Amino acid sequence: MKPSANVEGEQTAVHFDAVTKRFDDVVALNAVTLGVGRSEFVTLLGPSGCGKTTLLKLAAGFLGPDGGSISIEGKRMNDIPTYQRGIGMMFQNYALFPHMSVAENVAYGLKTRRVPRVERDKRVADALALVKLKGMENRKPRQLSGGQQQRVALARALVINPTVLLLDEPFSALDKSLRTSMQVELREIQRKLGLTTIFVTHDQGEALSMSDRVAVMSEGRIRQLGRPVDVYRSPADPFVASFVGDNNRLRGQLVSMQAKQAIVALGDALVKVSGESLSGLEKSAAVDLFVRPEQFSVVAPEEPCAIKGSVVAQIYQGGHVDLQIECAGERLLVRSPGEQAVLRWPMGAPVGIGIQADRCSAFPAA
Amino acid sequence: MNQQPFLRIFTAPATLCAIGFLAAMVAVLQYSLRAYVPGSLDPGGFTLANFADLLKPLYARVFLDTVVVCAMTAVVTLIVGYPLAYALVRVEQPVLRSILLVIVVTPLFLGEVVRTYAWIIVLGNNGFINSLLMSLGIIGKPLQLMFTPFGVVVALVHVTLPVMVIMLAAGLSHIDRDYSRAAESLGAGPIRVFLTVTLPLSLPGVVAGTTTAFAWTFSAFATPQLIGGGRVNMISNLVYQLGFSSFNFPFAATLCVAGLALTALVLGLLQLASRPLQKIEVH
Numbered sequence: 001m002k003p004s005a006n007v008e009g010e011q012t013a014v015h016f017d018a019v020t021k022r023f024d025d026v027v028a029l030n031a032v033t034l035g036v037g038r039s040e041f042v043t044l045l046g047p048s049g050c051g052k053t054t055l056l057k058l059a060a061g062f063l064g065p066d067g068g069s070i071s072i073e074g075k076r077m078n079d080i081p082t083y084q085r086g087i088g089m090m091f092q093n094y095a096l097f098p099h100m101s102v103a104e105n106v107a108y109g110l111k112t113r114r115v116p117r118v119e120r121d122k123r124v125a126d127a128l129a130l131v132k133l134k135g136m137e138n139r140k141p142r143q144l145s146g147g148q149q150q151r152v153a154l155a156r157a158l159v160i161n162p163t164v165l166l167l168d169e170p171f172s173a174l175d176k177s178l179r180t181s182m183q184v185e186l187r188e189i190q191r192k193l194g195l196t197t198i199f200v201t202h203d204q205g206e207a208l209s210m211s212d213r214v215a216v217m218s219e220g221r222i223r224q225l226g227r228p229v230d231v232y233r234s235p236a237d238p239f240v241a242s243f244v245g246d247n248n249r250l251r252g253q254l255v256s257m258q259a260k261q262a263i264v265a266l267g268d269a270l271v272k273v274s275g276e277s278l279s280g281l282e283k284s285a286a287v288d289l290f291v292r293p294e295q296f297s298v299v300a301p302e303e304p305c306a307i308k309g310s311v312v313a314q315i316y317q318g319g320h321v322d323l324q325i326e327c328a329g330e331r332l333l334v335r336s337p338g339e340q341a342v343l344r345w346p347m348g349a350p351v352g353i354g355i356q357a358d359r360c361s362a363f364p365a366a
Numbered sequence: 367m368n369q370q371p372f373l374r375i376f377t378a379p380a381t382l383c384a385i386g387f388l389a390a391m392v393a394v395l396q397y398s399l400r401a402y403v404p405g406s407l408d409p410g411g412f413t414l415a416n417f418a419d420l421l422k423p424l425y426a427r428v429f430l431d432t433v434v435v436c437a438m439t440a441v442v443t444l445i446v447g448y449p450l451a452y453a454l455v456r457v458e459q460p461v462l463r464s465i466l467l468v469i470v471v472t473p474l475f476l477g478e479v480v481r482t483y484a485w486i487i488v489l490g491n492n493g494f495i496n497s498l499l500m501s502l503g504i505i506g507k508p509l510q511l512m513f514t515p516f517g518v519v520v521a522l523v524h525v526t527l528p529v530m531v532i533m534l535a536a537g538l539s540h541i542d543r544d545y546s547r548a549a550e551s552l553g554a555g556p557i558r559v560f561l562t563v564t565l566p567l568s569l570p571g572v573v574a575g576t577t578t579a580f581a582w583t584f585s586a587f588a589t590p591q592l593i594g595g596g597r598v599n600m601i602s603n604l605v606y607q608l609g610f611s612s613f614n615f616p617f618a619a620t621l622c623v624a625g626l627a628l629t630a631l632v633l634g635l636l637q638l639a640s641r642p643l644q645k646i647e648v649h
Contacts, residue, residue, distance in 0.1 A: 062547055082550040083559075089551040095544035099566045108562075109552030160552060 013038040013073060013196040014059060014164050020067035021054050021220075028054045030220040031068065036164070037212075039194040041187070045207040046217035047243070052200045055217075056166050059198060061085050073163055083112070088162030092169045094153040096141035102128070102152050103137040109160035127159040130189060147178050154186065158193065165190070167199045171206065183210055204244045208232060216240045234274065238363045241290040248296070248332045251365065252289040254281055264289055264362050269306030269355055273362040286365035293335035295356040298323065298345055305352030307332075311345050325351060397619035409616050416620035425604070425621070429628065432584065432600045435515060439522040440579040443530045444572065446523060451534035452564075474528045478588045485521040485593060486512065513595040521589045526582050530575045537571015538564075573640040577633050584629050601625045 014036040021029040029051045036042045044052035057063045058070055061082035070077045077085060088109075096105050106127055110120045128134055131151035141149055150170060157165060170186075171179045187210055190197050201207055207214045208228040215225045216239075224236035235241035242249065252264040252271065262275040264287055271289060278287060299305050309327030321341040323334045334353060336345075345351055398417075401410030419425065450470060457463045473481055488494045489511040496508040511517045545567065549559045587602035594603070601621060609618035 060547070060551060062550075081555075082547070083553050083555050085551075086553075087551055089548065091544045091548060093542070093544060095542065095548040097545060097548070097563060097567075108549065108554070112553035112555075112558060156548075156552065166551075 011037050013040070014198065015071045016055065016058070016068065017071070018068035019055070019058060019065045019070060021051070021058060021063065022066050027220050029058075029065075032220070032222055033068075034215060034222060034225065036196060036198060038196055041190055041197045041199065041210060041212045043199045043201060043207040043211040043214045044217055045201060045204060045214050045244070047202060050217040051220040052202075052217050053168060056168055056198060056200045059164070060087055060089055060166055086160075086163045087166055088157030088160060088164070089166045090150075090153050090157050090168065090170045092172060094141075094149045094170075096149055096152055096156070098141055101138050101140055102133065102144070105141070105152055106156045106159050109156065113160065123159055124155075127155040130158065131155045146174055147182060150174065150182060154189070158189070158195075163196065165195050165197045167197065169201055171201075172203075179206075186210075208244070214244075216244060218243070233359065235290065235361055237277075238288060238290070238366060241361055241363070246293050246333055246335075248291045248293065250289045250291060250330075250332075252287050252362065254278065254283055254285045254287050257281065257283065262362065264360075266355065267306050268304075270357065271306075271355055271360055271362075272358045273360050277361065277363050281364055287362045288365050289360055289362045291355060291360045293322065293333045294337075295359055296332065296334040297354040297356070298325075298334055298336055298341065299352045299354055301350045301352045303352055304354075306355045307353045309351060309353060311347055311349050311351060314342060314345075314347060316342055325353060327353070394619045394622050397616050398623045400616045400619075402614045402616045407613060407615070416617050417624070419617065420620065420624055428599050428601060428604050429624070431515075431598070432625075433628070433632070435519060435522070435590070435598070435600060436580050436583045438515075438519050439526055439583045440576045442519060442523045443526045443579050444534075444576055447527055447530035447534055447575065448572075450527075451531045451538055454531065454535045455538040470528055470531045473524060478525055478586075479592075481525055482521055482589045482592045485517070485524065485589075489517045489520070489593065512593060513597040515594075515598050517593045518590050518598045518600075521593050522583050522586055525586070525589060526579045529582055530579050533575035533578055534568070534571050537568050537574065540571075541567045570640070573636065577636045580636070581629055581633060584625065 012035040016032055016034045018031045018033055019029055020027070020031050032051070032055060034042075034055075044055055046052045054063065058065055059072075059077075061077065061080065065078060072085060072087070097108065100108070103124055106124045107120055110123060115123070124137075125134075128137065131154050133148065133151050133155065136144065136148065136152075141152065144152065153170070167186075171182060174182060183206065189195075199207075199210065208231075211228055213226060214228055214231050215222045216231060216236075217223065218239050224231055224240045226234075231240060232245050235244060238249075241247050250266055252266040255263040255265045255270065257263075257275055257278065260275050262273050262278045264271045264273055266289060273289070281287070301308055307327045309325040309332065311323055312326045312331065313324035315322040315324070316339070319337070321336045321339060323336060323341060323345060325332050325334055332353065397409060399412050399414070401413045401415065403410045420429075450466065454463065454466050454470065457466065486493070490496070491508040491510075491512070493511070495511060496505075499505045500508065511520075541564065545563050546559045549563045554562065585602055586600060587606065590598055590600040591603050591606070594600070596603075602625075605618045605621050605625075608614045608621065
């Protein structure tokens with residue numbers, strides 16, 4: 001899978017060109033090419049061990065590549081040490097210096113740059129105001145809550161006006177409600193400052209909600225690079241389809257194939273999918289059809305439907321209800337908006353399932 | 367006791383040892399308060415005269431010398447040990463790390479007497495250093511290295527080094543690498559990272575290592591005995607002379623008690639001085 005190059009050459013802030021990294025015999029990154037546009041928020045998303053953190057460390061200079069090149073603002077970075085790269089980095093555990101106060105932590109990067117005292121104090125105050133931590137200057141990191149520590153870490157990375165902001169799973173230690181508000185806040189600050197940002201996460205929800213573009217990674221490669229909506233709606237391969245968002249995998253049969261559109265039979269129903277991913281398949285070949293839970297609709301069993309089954313589990317989620325429906329030995333996840341489904345489709349009820357026929361993706365059967 | 371059924375059995379050997387030590391300590395304390403009866407191995411009646419004798423210049427001098435030698439040893443060991451400990455923690459090649467570890471730890475298995483004899487061979491008038499310097503024509507006659515505080519400190523540093531390195535390495539290895547990475551990302555070069563982040567965060571380990579080294583050398587016997595040769599006296603040597611040459615057990619016991627008290631005092635002061643550091647959370 002080739003990542004699409006939808007970033008203009010001169011607008012590229014960070015460019016990875018065929019970057020390869022090996023740890024002994026293990027290939028952590030296999031000729032990864034990725035361009036991050038200026039002011040763009042790009043997320044590296046993937047399961048642990050996919051190489052996303054390695055790619056970030058290569059950008060930071062904590063590791064050196066075994067092949068390929070990394071450039072920031074057009075300058076080759078391969079042999080430039082971290083401290084000359086002008087990056088800002090936020091760590092998973094924040095890595096605030098425990099022996100320094102909040103203000104000293106934020107001032108650290110300005111001291112290394114020999115910024116004069118008066119200007120330094122002003123910029124530290126501005127940065128702390130930006131992350132809403134005024135009045136905390138003299139606290140030590142251990143006297144702060146997790147969310148406050150994170151704000152200090154952000155202020156410390158931002159105050160030096162980095163050419164690129166690197167974020168290594170910064171929200172993983174926060175509880176859910178705090179995480180959501182910090183995500184929104186970080187994104188607002190990032191937009192306001194127009195900061196080029198590379199964000200690493202294994203949380204696909206976080207990736208979809210925050211990014212301009214998402215690079216879905218697995219086994220040292222970028223499997224798909226695109227806007228969140230593209231990655232969600234038109235996954236490039238079965239891995240992306242099952243990793244990003246909830247998905248149901250169903251076995252179908254190819255009925256007809258035209259240049260751009262293929263028709264797949266699923267039980268009695270016919271489903272239109274993009275033909276691109278099925279090119280070269282013979283008619284009546286087996287295909288894997290991926291259907292999002294919200295593309296299913298539950299109907300009474302006597303109504304026309306694609307599949308029949310019975311409700312085996314109800315998961316009430318407040319705004320919607322997730323139903324697990326068993327069909328021919330397989331469990332399907334069906335999302336029903338609102339709350340009516342709780343009463344309308346009780347446990348054990350026989351139901352029919354309809355499919356919204358034009359928004360699924362299909363790949364040759366594995 | 368239901369939750370930890372083996373607790374009593376497991377702690378029994380340690381308890382027995384502790385009782386033994388405690389009994390010995392009580393005996394020493396008791397002896398230190400007895401009068402010395404010349405010509406007799408049995409002590410006389412209770413008295414505080416022994417403690418008053420401690421203030422005599424001869425004995426006060428030995429205490430002072432001991433503290434000075436211990437302090438010098440601790441400082442030199444720290445200076446020599448820190449780079450070793452740093453290398454031990456940060457070196458990434460497994461082979462090099464093993465070699466370092468062997469170099470650092472091996473002296474522990476040689477015993478103080480063997481190591482001290484090795485230093486006699488190195489420091490003697492016809493020893494390694496003097497023969498080398500003389501054959502190079504740098505000096506005309508041998509330097510006096512044996513029977514000097516310098517020689518004693520050198521040998522004591524060697525004896526103490528493994529303990530210091532192990533304690534420092536333990537402290538350094540607990541410092542999360544992300545702290546130095548964060549400093550680098552903020553524009554700090556290697557020297558600044560070390561001075562502003564690694565070194566301050568390793569101070570608790572430095573205090574622990576230095577105090578241990580100090581206490582470790584305070585009771586040194588074989589090294590000052592053999593290398594000091596009677597001209598550099600530390601408390602242990604004085605205890606030995608009084609106890610086993612003059613058979614003045616009461617005063618030997620008094621010296622022990624005073625030495626113990628002095629060690630506790632110095633360690634207490636060091637702990638107090640380093641209290642602000644204890645609050646640093648390195649993790």
